[in-house]
Amino acid sequence: MSAGKPVKTVLEEGDISRALTRIAHEIIEKNRGSENLLLLGIPTRGAYLAGRLAKIIGSIDKREIPNGVLDITLHRDDLRSRPPRALTPTVIPSGGVEDKIVVLVDDVLFSGRTIRAALDALGEIGRPAQVQLAVLVDRGHRQLPIRADYVGKNLPTSADEIVRVSISEIDEIDQIVIAGANES
Amino acid sequence: MSPEVVTELPRHLLSIGDLNHDQALLILDTAEELAKISDAPIKKLPTLRGRTIVNLFYEDSTRTRISFEAAAKRLSADVINFSAKGSSVSKGESLKDTALTLQAMGADAVVLRHPESGAANRLAGWTNGVVINAGDGTHEHPTQALLDAFTIRRHLGSVGSDLNGKHIAIVGDVLHSRVARSNVLLLTLLGAKVTLVAPPTLIPVGVESWPVQVSYAIDEVLPEVDAVMMLRVQSERMQNSFFPSTREYSRLFGLNLDRMNLLQKGALILHPGPMNRGLEISAECADGVQSVILEQVANGVSVRMAVLYLLLGGNIGVGS
Amino acid sequence: MSTYLIKDVELVNGEKVDIGIADGVITELSKKATKNYENVLDGSGCVALPGLVDLHTHLREPGREDAETVLTGTRAAARGGYTAVFAMANTDPVADTAGVVEQVVRLGKEAGWCEVFAVGAVTKDLAGESMAELGAMAHSAAQVRVFSDDGKCVSDSQMMRRALEYVRQFDGVVAQHAQDPKLTVNAQMNEGSVSARLGLRGWPAVAEEGIIARDVLLASHVKSRLHICHVSTAGSVDIIRWAKSRGIDVTAEVTPHHLLLSDELVESYDPKFKVNPPLRSNEDIAALRMGLADGTIDIVATDHAPHPAEDKECEWAGAANGMIGLETALSVVQKTMVDTGLLNWSQVADRMSITPAKIGRTKGQGIALAVGAPANICIYDPSKSKVVVAEEQISKSKNTPFVGIELPGEVRHVFFQGKPTMISTEMVAR
Numbered sequence: 024m025s026a027g028k029p030v031k032t033v034l035e036e037g038d039i040s041r042a043l044t045r046i047a048h049e050i051i052e053k054n055r056g057s058e059n060l061l062l063l064g065i066p067t068r069g070a071y072l073a074g075r076l077a078k079i080i081g082s083i084d085k086r087e088i089p090n091g092v093l094d095i096t097l098h099r100d101d102l103r104s105r106p107p108r109a110l111t112p113t114v115i116p117s118g119g120v121e122d123k124i125v126v127l128v129d130d131v132l133f134s135g136r137t138i139r140a141a142l143d144a145l146g147e148i149g150r151p152a153q154v155q156l157a158v159l160v161d162r163g164h165r166q167l168p169i170r171a172d173y174v175g176k177n178l179p180t181s182a183d184e185i186v187r188v189s190i191s192e193i194d195e196i197d198q199i200v201i202a203g204a205n206e207s
Numbered sequence: 208m209s210p211e212v213v214t215e216l217p218r219h220l221l222s223i224g225d226l227n228h229d230q231a232l233l234i235l236d237t238a239e240e241l242a243k244i245s246d247a248p249i250k251k252l253p254t255l256r257g258r259t260i261v262n263l264f265y266e267d268s269t270r271t272r273i274s275f276e277a278a279a280k281r282l283s284a285d286v287i288n289f290s291a292k293g294s295s296v297s298k299g300e301s302l303k304d305t306a307l308t309l310q311a312m313g314a315d316a317v318v319l320r321h322p323e324s325g326a327a328n329r330l331a332g333w334t335n336g337v338v339i340n341a342g343d344g345t346h347e348h349p350t351q352a353l354l355d356a357f358t359i360r361r362h363l364g365s366v367g368s369d370l371n372g373k374h375i376a377i378v379g380d381v382l383h384s385r386v387a388r389s390n391v392l393l394l395t396l397l398g399a400k401v402t403l404v405a406p407p408t409l410i411p412v413g414v415e416s417w418p419v420q421v422s423y424a425i426d427e428v429l430p431e432v433d434a435v436m437m438l439r440v441q442s443e444r445m446q447n448s449f450f451p452s453t454r455e456y457s458r459l460f461g462l463n464l465d466r467m468n469l470l471q472k473g474a475l476i477l478h479p480g481p482m483n484r485g486l487e488i489s490a491e492c493a494d495g496v497q498s499v500i501l502e503q504v505a506n507g508v509s510v511r512m513a514v515l516y517l518l519l520g521g522n523i524g525v526g527s
Numbered sequence: 528m529s530t531y532l533i534k535d536v537e538l539v540n541g542e543k544v545d546i547g548i549a550d551g552v553i554t555e556l557s558k559k560a561t562k563n564y565e566n567v568l569d570g571s572g573c574v575a576l577p578g579l580v581d582l583h584t585h586l587r588e589p590g591r592e593d594a595e596t597v598l599t600g601t602r603a604a605a606r607g608g609y610t611a612v613f614a615m616a617n618t619d620p621v622a623d624t625a626g627v628v629e630q631v632v633r634l635g636k637e638a639g640w641c642e643v644f645a646v647g648a649v650t651k652d653l654a655g656e657s658m659a660e661l662g663a664m665a666h667s668a669a670q671v672r673v674f675s676d677d678g679k680c681v682s683d684s685q686m687m688r689r690a691l692e693y694v695r696q697f698d699g700v701v702a703q704h705a706q707d708p709k710l711t712v713n714a715q716m717n718e719g720s721v722s723a724r725l726g727l728r729g730w731p732a733v734a735e736e737g738i739i740a741r742d743v744l745l746a747s748h749v750k751s752r753l754h755i756c757h758v759s760t761a762g763s764v765d766i767i768r769w770a771k772s773r774g775i776d777v778t779a780e781v782t783p784h785h786l787l788l789s790d791e792l793v794e795s796y797d798p799k800f801k802v803n804p805p806l807r808s809n810e811d812i813a814a815l816r817m818g819l820a821d822g823t824i825d826i827v828a829t830d831h832a833p834h835p836a837e838d839k840e841c842e843w844a845g846a847a848n849g850m851i852g853l854e855t856a857l858s859v860v861q862k863t864m865v866d867t868g869l870l871n872w873s874q875v876a877d878r879m880s881i882t883p884a885k886i887g888r889t890k891g892q893g894i895a896l897a898v899g900a901p902a903n904i905c906i907y908d909p910s911k912s913k914v915v916v917a918e919e920q921i922s923k924s925k926n927t928p929f930v931g932i933e934l935p936g937e938v939r940h941v942f943f944q945g946k947p948t949m950i951s952t953e954m955v956a957r
Contacts, residue, residue, distance in 0.1 A: 094240070097253070097516070098254075103522055105521055106521040107216075107519075107520040110240040113240065148248075
């Protein structure tokens with residue numbers, strides 16, 4: 024915990040839910056419907072967001088949208104800098120990834136390295152027709168040429184600020200705050 | 208954001224006795240995840256790329272060596288196989304010199320199979336790399352016990368759970384078995400009840416200090432257990448009068464069809480291999496529907512991948 | 528020969544005296560010396576013991592000079608306060624003839640660090656099959672009185688009987704290494720809960736006790752004296768106590784390491800703890816200490832067994848058995864027996880000098896300090912203490928199990944037949 028750092032709430036429950044609804048519509052629009060869609064969330068919070076998006080898209084288009092979890096631990100590029108991390112289960116729905124339009128879902132897009140690892144992990148499972156990326160927050164400071172197709176909120180931050188995402192499935196509330204290094 | 212690991216393993220895997228409950232579960236749960244890769248189209252992960260793992264085998268063991276080799280290669284590690292026949296120091300290079308040589312060659316880890324108890328412990332004192340005990344004399348074989356527990360848990364438990372409340376029998380030459388020693392430690396660590404079944408000559412003096420029960424009556428034990436693990440019995444033990452003949456051993460302690468029918472429905476039959484069909488286990492039992500012996504072999508690769516990942520996958524310094 | 532005066536030293540009865548030494552004997556033993564002496568040494572804070580006598584040492588020469596020689600071994604003995612050692616016969620060639628035993632004694636004389644008595648083998652080549660020429664060795668210049676196949680057991684009952692009978696003609700004694708070979712094939716460590724866990728083949732206590740039981744009954748039957756080497760189990764102590772209560776002429780020895788170290792140390796698989804007989808349980812250690820205290824065990828003997836590094840730097844099963852012990856013996860005895868109140872210094876003198884000499888039938892060694900007695904003296908300061916470092920041992924081999932352990936006491940001066948071998952903790956230059 025960074026005691027003493029000023030904390031600013033940038034998204035509240037209502038903002039998050041509206042953003043997800045908008046993203047759901049954008050996904051349907053861009054892909055001309057929801058056929059062949061597969062949502063894969065990146066643990067921990069991305070997985071829950073993928074579940075929510077699948078439900079929203081499913082209620083709009085009146086069909087069951089497959090969604091799963093893609094653990095990226097073994098493909099991280101920073102494995103050697105700390106002790107080995109525990110793995111979380113990767114869950115791919117029975118239809119697999121072949122020829123699917125895979126939408127990766129994560130809470131925050133920052134350096135882009137997590138998504139790079141996700142693309143590697145996905146590549147070892149199969150060959151999707153397309154891979155798209157949906158994030159709740161894009162906070163800039165990319166270190167790789169990675170970009171999101173769907174963004175809940177663009178959040179310019181300084182690199183030393185901390186973006187904290189809370190998701191009600193595990194954190195009791197929906198909220199995004201920034202813990203700043205400087206007074207803004 | 209990936210969860211930070213709270214549980215870390217000790218530096219080497221020399222004995223199950225070095226692991227606590229959480230560490231043992233971490234290995235089994237990690238193995239569950241890594242097992243999925245055998246169904247993936249590309250059976251390869253980049254995780255240990257650039258790590259060099261040496262299989263240093265002083266005993267013939269094609270099965271274990273191939274299992275470790277497959278595990279290492281699936282994680283993209285480089286594997287060097289070093290087969291040193293002949294056990295004692297007098298035959299060729301000493302274990303210490305071999306250890307120093309491997310270290311000079313840049314081995315990050317050594318997987319050691321050796322005919323003398325304690326060899327892995329000694330090796331760990333002479334090298335900066337990670338040492339994994341693949342079987343030392345009659346002392347321990349930790350990865351065998353881990354894959355046995357993994358196999359049992361898949362049938363009788365679930366991911367994240369231990370073996371609390373399960374009753375497992377280990378039958379055979381306990382005295383000379385490193386598999387038995389590692390399994391006693393691991394199964395009891397995971398909360399199972401363990402009963403050893405063997406003629407008194409093949410139960411070690413000092414077993415009173417083990418958290419196990421001992422029985423000489425296999426027929427009384429089999430109906431009570433959720434799994435029975437048959438150990439290999441060497442017929443050469445007859446020369447030292449551990450039992451009078453293979454016929455008598457088989458008759459009193461062998462797992463045959465009649466005894467298999469004493470088992471509860473759903474009880475498992477395990478064997479670490481290689482089997483003496485007809486001596487400690489009959490063909491019907493080895494090939495029957497309750498046997499999980501082939502699964503044990505398959506699970507060996509996943510479990511060994513988990514061990515290699517957890518020991519070598521992070522910031523393990525070499526030469527530090 | 529120079530003359531020496533050791534001032535202000537305590538005898539084992541607590542009396543503070545000066546000790547005068549000239550012409551190889553003690554010339555004065557009084558509160559204040561009256562004669563003049565060329566050299567004066569400080570003995571304050573020290574206890575004066577008769578020079579220690581080790582009934583069980585391995586000097587390795589002839590044959591294993593890479594591990595130790597008579598010269599290096601006796602020098603190490605002197606550092607430990609010893610003025611006499613009995614060199615065991617398992618050399619190469621075995622000391623089973625007059626020629627070899629005379630050679631060992633002569634090498635000891637040439638080295639000059641302490642008196643060397645040769646132990647003769649009981650059977651030819653230690654093979655246990657036919658008796659060695661015990662008489663020839665007894666009547667040789669080496670005057671052998673102690674016979675032992677140590678390293679191996681005289682396991683054949685008939686052979687043991689004959690040996691016990693035969694040595695009576697020259698007041699000899701058979702020193703038995705009690706180990707039933709059939710029960711200890713390829714045995715690695717004490718059989719018990721530790722060996723069960725470590726997967727090392729067990730060396731059961733009964734393999735020692737069974738032989739001792741047989742031998743005390745044999746000794747009784749043929750009316751011979753018997754000595755038991757390196758007693759290591761509680762059961763053995765019980766059997767010897769019973770035998771003595773029946774008037775059987777049996778004596779016994781215990782090593783310093785068996786008084787201090789238990790089989791739990793083997794968990795590290797470090798072969799510096801590998802020895803025969805093996806380290807035993809804490810219950811055995813307690814019984815051995817009580818046995819040494821009440822005299823059931825008559826003496827301390829080191830079983831000093833040097834081995835070169837390569838014989839210990841390997842996996843357990845491939846390592847040699849044995850530990851060096853001459854230089855640390857007195858300190859270990861102080862730690863386990865004196866500091867615990869089980870023995871006083873007078874009894875230490877008895878266990879480590881007087882009685883070993885008596886069993887070995889020596890003249891001139893193991894004599895309580897008195898005017899006119901040969902000047903074989905060990906001046907020892909119990910107040911010091913030191914952590915044992917392997918490289919600091921002056922034996923040629925460094926396989927001490929006490930590495931890293933803090934041991935009390937320090938030998939300060941040692942006199943052998945009136946000549947100093949150690950002065951102020953430094954070995955005298957030769």
